[in-house]
Amino acid sequence: MGRAPCCEKMGLKKGPWTPEEDRLLIAHIKKHGHPNWRALPKLAGLLRCGKSCRLRWINYLRPDIKRGNFSKEEEETIINLHDMLGNRWSAIAARLPGRTDNEIKNVWHTHLKKKAAAVLKQNQKANNNNNNNSDDHKQNSKTTTAHDHRSSESAMSPQASSSGDELSSVTTGEINNNYNNSDQYCMDKYVKGDHEQNVDSFESFPVIDESFWTDTSLSENSSNLTSDFGGGLNEFAIGHHDYGGGMDFWYNILVTSGTDSLTLPF
DNA sequence: AAAATCTGCAACCGCGATGCC
DNA sequence: GGGCATCGCGGTTGCAGATTT
Numbered sequence: 001m002g003r004a005p006c007c008e009k010m011g012l013k014k015g016p017w018t019p020e021e022d023r024l025l026i027a028h029i030k031k032h033g034h035p036n037w038r039a040l041p042k043l044a045g046l047l048r049c050g051k052s053c054r055l056r057w058i059n060y061l062r063p064d065i066k067r068g069n070f071s072k073e074e075e076e077t078i079i080n081l082h083d084m085l086g087n088r089w090s091a092i093a094a095r096l097p098g099r100t101d102n103e104i105k106n107v108w109h110t111h112l113k114k115k116a117a118a119v120l121k122q123n124q125k126a127n128n129n130n131n132n133n134s135d136d137h138k139q140n141s142k143t144t145t146a147h148d149h150r151s152s153e154s155a156m157s158p159q160a161s162s163s164g165d166e167l168s169s170v171t172t173g174e175i176n177n178n179y180n181n182s183d184q185y186c187m188d189k190y191v192k193g194d195h196e197q198n199v200d201s202f203e204s205f206p207v208i209d210e211s212f213w214t215d216t217s218l219s220e221n222s223s224n225l226t227s228d229f230g231g232g233l234n235e236f237a238i239g240h241h242d243y244g245g246g247m248d249f250w251y252n253i254l255v256t257s258g259t260d261s262l263t264l265p266f
Numbered sequence: 267a268a269a270a271t272c273t274g275c276a277a278c279c280g281c282g283a284t285g286c287c
Numbered sequence: 288g289g290g291c292a293t294c295g296c297g298g299t300t301g302c303a304g305a306t307t308t
Binding site for chain 2: 301
């Protein structure tokens with residue numbers, strides 16, 4: 001409320017950075033670090049606002065930045081992570097060493113979005129054929145009510161409509177039915193916080209005990225599970241992936257702790 | 267060859283979260 | 288507990304180079 005814009009002061013430079021500015025910024029951060037971005041430009045002799053300095057450092061000057069084209073593996077990783085996490089670019093970047101959220105965001109909008117959309121279309125087509133050809137194709141009752149959250153960009157991610165609290169916009173018990181680029185569909189459920197309520201709402205939620213990890217029947221009737229992991233982890237979620245005609249199953253676990261999350265295939 | 271259009275990317279903007287006084 | 292400062296994130300913009308007409 002009434003907060004002054006960070007570059008309100010006249011005389012602060014905007015636009016592309018010059019090599020000299022880069023040099024000054026690097027030299028200052030190497031010597032003093034960046035305990036206070038706001039104060040940094042003055043101390044470094046730069047006519048920039050702190051925000052601009054921070055962005056330049058994080059997106060371009062950091063020594064561990066990896067430049068150059070994205071590898072196929074990186075692209076696939078981004079597509080898969082975006083499928084699970086939505087537009088949480090910083091979370092995606094955290095899993096791609098040397099890549100920045102800005103870079104990933106750019107590459108998504110320029111390349112991968114189209115790629116993912118094309119594959120999605122292809123998969124939907126294949127899926128339709130599959131459904132038509134196999135009346136007895138088993139559909140979990142939850143699955144039939146799930147919606148394809150890629151039907152529009154804003155709905156592509158669980159939290160796309162959320163402005164902040166990651167994962168929290170997904171209503172309890174909601175299942176997101178994702179179709180991605182490897183002839184699979186997966187159902188990922190994201191829940192944060194009130195796990196009790198969620199468990200209650202999920203009819204077939206199994207007991208997480210020793211047998212849970214070996215019980216193959218779970219893939220038959222429970223395509224999506226979630227629970228509170230405890231021990232500092234806020235949650236985990238499992239999605240099952242159905243290759244081809246539903247014959248081959250495997251699972252991913254999405255473990256989330258605070259703003260960090262990790263996908264573990266098993 | 268010039269103009270129009272497209273593409274890629276660096277940088278900016280606004281807002282919510284967090285921390286500090 | 289409230290207000291302010293700062294940080295970090297995601298959306299958007301603007302520009303330069305590439306491509307097409």
